[in-house]
Amino acid sequence: MNIITAAQTKDADRHTIETEPIASVDLMERAANAFVTAFIPLYPDSNTSILICCGTGNNGGDGLAIARLLQAHGYDAITVWVVRFANSERDDFTANFARLHNTPIRITEFFPGDKLPDIDQTVIIDALLGSGLNKPLTGDWLRLVKHINGVPGRKVAVDVPTGLRADGIIPDTEYALYAHDVISFQRPKLSFFFPESAKAIERFHVVDIGLDESYIERLPTDFRLITRDDIQRIYRNRLPFSHKGTYGHALLIAGNTRTMGAALLCCGASVYSGAGLTSACIPPAGLAALNTCHPEVMYCPEEDLAEIWGTFDAVGIGPGLGQREKLLTACLGYSAKPMVIDADAITLLAREPSLMEKLPTPCILTPHMKEFDRLFGTHSSWWDRLRTAREQAEARHIVLVLKNRYTFIVMPDGSVYINPTGNPAMASGGMGDVLTGMLTSFLAQGYPPQEAAILACYLHGTAGDQLAANGMAVVPAGKLIRMIPLAIGNRGGFS
Numbered sequence: 001m002n003i004i005t006a007a008q009t010k011d012a013d014r015h016t017i018e019t020e021p022i023a024s025v026d027l028m029e030r031a032a033n034a035f036v037t038a039f040i041p042l043y044p045d046s047n048t049s050i051l052i053c054c055g056t057g058n059n060g061g062d063g064l065a066i067a068r069l070l071q072a073h074g075y076d077a078i079t080v081w082v083v084r085f086a087n088s089e090r091d092d093f094t095a096n097f098a099r100l101h102n103t104p105i106r107i108t109e110f111f112p113g114d115k116l117p118d119i120d121q122t123v124i125i126d127a128l129l130g131s132g133l134n135k136p137l138t139g140d141w142l143r144l145v146k147h148i149n150g151v152p153g154r155k156v157a158v159d160v161p162t163g164l165r166a167d168g169i170i171p172d173t174e175y176a177l178y179a180h181d182v183i184s185f186q187r188p189k190l191s192f193f194f195p196e197s198a199k200a201i202e203r204f205h206v207v208d209i210g211l212d213e214s215y216i217e218r219l220p221t222d223f224r225l226i227t228r229d230d231i232q233r234i235y236r237n238r239l240p241f242s243h244k245g246t247y248g249h250a251l252l253i254a255g256n257t258r259t260m261g262a263a264l265l266c267c268g269a270s271v272y273s274g275a276g277l278t279s280a281c282i283p284p285a286g287l288a289a290l291n292t293c294h295p296e297v298m299y300c301p302e303e304d305l306a307e308i309w310g311t312f313d314a315v316g317i318g319p320g321l322g323q324r325e326k327l328l329t330a331c332l333g334y335s336a337k338p339m340v341i342d343a344d345a346i347t348l349l350a351r352e353p354s355l356m357e358k359l360p361t362p363c364i365l366t367p368h369m370k371e372f373d374r375l376f377g378t379h380s381s382w383w384d385r386l387r388t389a390r391e392q393a394e395a396r397h398i399v400l401v402l403k404n405r406y407t408f409i410v411m412p413d414g415s416v417y418i419n420p421t422g423n424p425a426m427a428s429g430g431m432g433d434v435l436t437g438m439l440t441s442f443l444a445q446g447y448p449p450q451e452a453a454i455l456a457c458y459l460h461g462t463a464g465d466q467l468a469a470n471g472m473a474v475v476p477a478g479k480l481i482r483m484i485p486l487a488i489g490n491r492g493g494f495s
């Protein structure tokens, strides 16, 4: 799914108005209806007291239409504020302002410098500014947003929280409204996927407002959101006459005395992700544990590595490797084969940059933020970090899996795939080791690196999401492994 900029959204808006055709005020009505349909299940009590704060642009116009529609749905404790801090108003705002006068809803207008009354409503809907934001909040706007942030009510933003940029860098210095819920139109905005947006968003929902989808999908963009459709398209069913040889042999080079669990986790993840065979190159001290936890996995002694290297279809190296990191240097000297490089092996790359010149094709690197900065230098924002990732992936023809709440998969052509699955219950040690096992497994099964990365990241998150939906507040990595076959079986979606 294409993620588009605010300017492209405006363009899709214009295109839909011209070609559907639909009057712009009717499109606003459709957007407001879509908002209300998503809002009601979140806040079903129609006695909820609601304050709707509206600017005088289209975001404010949406707010006025939402007020009228909520009232028609039986919400009868609605108050509307209209803030006239700008000199102008949009036509669709004007039309909806007139329509609101035919309802019993009370409207209070505020002008620059006005004292702001206390807010005691349970829910505050933010329709002040949306994707039209073009400068930081200052003056009366800033004062108002601080006032709203200071009250305990739940905040629900229309399209984008006021003050948050829809795309581009999110400077620390810019203040924004903090929304518990954002109900966004047609597409999530690119900024929602950056950790810096946490100051403005607790969670977001996306509603279809009927813009021309085929037009949107044709718009040029470097950013795509992975969807379940992608998984269904990419995943290849296991065939009736297939056998273990059909699904490749994955080798995991991992583990050390204190971190043997990392090796067990990534080996288990490889087995459960469907590799025909999985071998582990671990210190002998881990053998009893390996055979107990994962009897499916074979042992590859370190000293045999060079000799049997040719039998593997893909190699993952790094989790819990510790001092055995030098094995990476040896591996990069053998014949090239699909590789996943993670954790301690990434740290070694950072210490010995000449090794970066020897990366095989295809190769997937899976750094979290600290590993990424160790490798490519410190970055002051995620936007900068992503720019570096794109430059590096292109220059080195590698796939970079930049792990986070929303993992960015950066492809060798510089395009970025954003993974939406996963949740904070997964924020615990070993989760990345599982991902490395999954990636190596899919590479061994013959998926190209781009597809392996999309499958592994999405299904890793789906497995965690399903466990969280089953009520697990914490999802340990070992538990997640067992859910992988079901995540695959359901092709990335549980109903």
Ligand SMILES: NC(=O)C1=CN([C@@H]2O[C@H](COP(=O)(O)OP(=O)(O)OC[C@H]3O[C@@H](n4cnc5c(N)ncnc54)[C@H](OP(=O)(O)O)[C@@H]3O)[C@@H](O)[C@H]2O)[C@@H](O)CC1
Pocket: 009, 010, 012, 013, 027, 028, 031, 055, 056, 057, 058, 059, 060, 061, 062, 086, 090, 128, 129, 130, 131, 132, 133, 134, 135, 136, 137, 138, 141, 158, 159, 160, 185, 186, 209, 211
């Ligand atoms: N296709 C869609 O998705 C649809 C979108 N729709 C809705 O339209 C919304 C976008 O509306 P919008 O373009 O009128 O801009 P909006 O956000 O209301 O701001 C108003 C004006 O404020 C100004 N301004 C900017 N920054 C400022 C600042 N820091 N401090 C003070 N002023 C500032 C700036 O004016 P300027 O400075 O350029 O004069 C800006 O134009 C979108 O979020 C969605 O809710 C739906 O109705 C239907 C379909």
Ligand SMILES: Nc1ncnc2c1ncn2[C@@H]1O[C@H](COP(=O)(O)OP(=O)(O)O)[C@@H](O)[C@H]1O
Pocket: 343, 368, 403, 404, 405, 406, 407, 421, 422, 423, 424, 425, 426, 427, 428, 429, 430, 431, 432, 433, 434, 435
């Ligand atoms: N809050 C979260 N939401 C979604 N995914 C998460 C969250 N926290 C962690 N993860 C996922 O868990 C993995 C953690 O990887 P990493 O930091 O390398 O863990 P470890 O080194 O302990 O194995 C990543 O794939 C990341 O996307």
Ligand SMILES: [K+]
Pocket: 059, 126, 127, 128, 129, 130, 157, 158, 159, 160, 161, 162
């Ligand atoms: K808003």
